[in-house]
Amino acid sequence: MRILIKKKEIAPCTVEISNTFESLHAHVRFNNGAIIYPGDEVLVHGRPIKAPYGKIVKEDREATILRATALERVWTKIIGKLEFMEICEFSFTEEVSL
Amino acid sequence: MKDLIDDNTTDMAMEETLISPRFYTTNYKELDKIDVSRVRSEWDPLVEEMRSDPNKTHFKKTSDWDDFDFENLEPGLRKEFIDFLVSSLTSEFSGCVLYKEMKRQGTNEDVCELFSLMARDEARHAGFINDALREANIAVNLGFLTRKKKYTYFSPKFIYYATYLSEKIGYARYITIYRHLEKNPDSRFHPIFKWFEKWCNDEFRHGEAFALLMRTDPKLTSGINVYWIKFFLVAVYATMYVRDHARPEFHKAIGVDIDWYDDKVLRMTTEISRQVFPIEIDHDNPKWLIGLKRVKRDMLFYAKAKQTKGFIAFLKRIYGASRLGISFVRLYLIPAKKNKVPTTSRLQPSY
Secondary structure, three states: OOOOOOEEEEEEEEEEEEEOOOOEEEEEEEOOOOOOOOOOEEEEOOOOOOOOOOEEEEEEEEEEEEEOOHHHHHHHHHHHHHOHHHHOOOOOOOOOOO | OEEEEEEOOOOEEEEEEEOOOOEEEOOHHHHHOOOHHHHHHHHHHHHHHHHOOOOOOOOOOOOOOOOOOHHHOOHHHHHHHHHHHHHHHHHHHHHHHHHHHHHHHOOOHHHHHHHHHHHHHHHHHHHHHHHHHHHOOEEEEOHHHHOOEEEEEOOHHHHHHHHHHHHHHHHHHHHHHHHHHHHOHHHOOOHHHHHHHHHHHHHHHHHHHHHHHHHOOHHHHOOOHHHHHHHHHHHHHHHHHHHHHOOHHHHHHOOOOHHHHHHHHHHHHHHHHOOOOOEEOOOOOHHHHHHHHHHHHHHHHHHHHHHOOOHHHHHHHHHHHHHHHHHHHHHHHOOOEEOOOOOOOOOOOOO
């Protein structure tokens, strides 16, 4: 892990998008076992993948993983405590007025 | 962000709404170390119940799903109702991504199975809401996958506190609306509410699972963590209060008084949370409601200040943020009530 300079990695990945009545989900899986750590950024290459309604689309792609620096990693861990409200859901978006 | 697209399954121009789920990482090694043997006698039946998938056939559109025309809704109500659907969908979706990731990165068999079952439920709920949105000619755009995304970190215990409360509040909200509409069917303006009764049992079960996870390690609900639990209780309750009060048309349409509804939902959540939390919010302390109203007022002020630009607006923002911070601290400092946690925690949804 570097202290100041970000490291770039290219990883093969499989993207699965399901846009069906039974299941709406989207996942990216890294096929080389790469693990994402706090503060890392991920960019899947190529055109946006669209799944028409009723279809499940699976595509092998490449992704760039931009590794966070040691400093960012610590920072993300601290900030994470403050961003927890995002995983709480109460049926409405965070806009206080529409 | 909204624009028009051509949805190739219907040949009809649909409004597209972009959903932006969040991406998280956590300490997967810590998850692997979870040992459920302390709660095994409650864990196994719960997982078995989830494995048997009681809601497998529930999320189907039957003849109960009456025809519904979104265009007939008042514009204000339409906006709030779509906000409700999109936000619910995003939350189911984010839950699914989080649970699936926890399942994929872990090696602990008990924990992996649990998260995989919960991911299944969330994806199913999201699919159901998606279908309701499609009836309103709104297509969900999942294009976020190929955009750069940053991973936020939450330690496992924060995920337990936050998702436990989120699942149990979700249950309390859905069942309260369902029971209310059972008595007042004329206010049921959309068929989706008919599905809430069994739907929220999934949320209830997920909450049960997080209660058990917290009980695998007594440290999670004692010592300094009691202060964290209080922090989550206060923050989550206050946020719900503010957001609900900002959606008057929705609540008017289903015929509920927001003050009555929030009080009922929060008291129900508090009652349920006695299964695991050693403290509870004192809803009968008059300062609690006064404090909530103060947070609501300051949150609105701050949100307004954020919408404008310029130096004066900048000062207003700083002033607003400090005022909101102070109001939150005052709410936090209202003494909580102590609660003796029972030796077993399993509850059945009985509201």
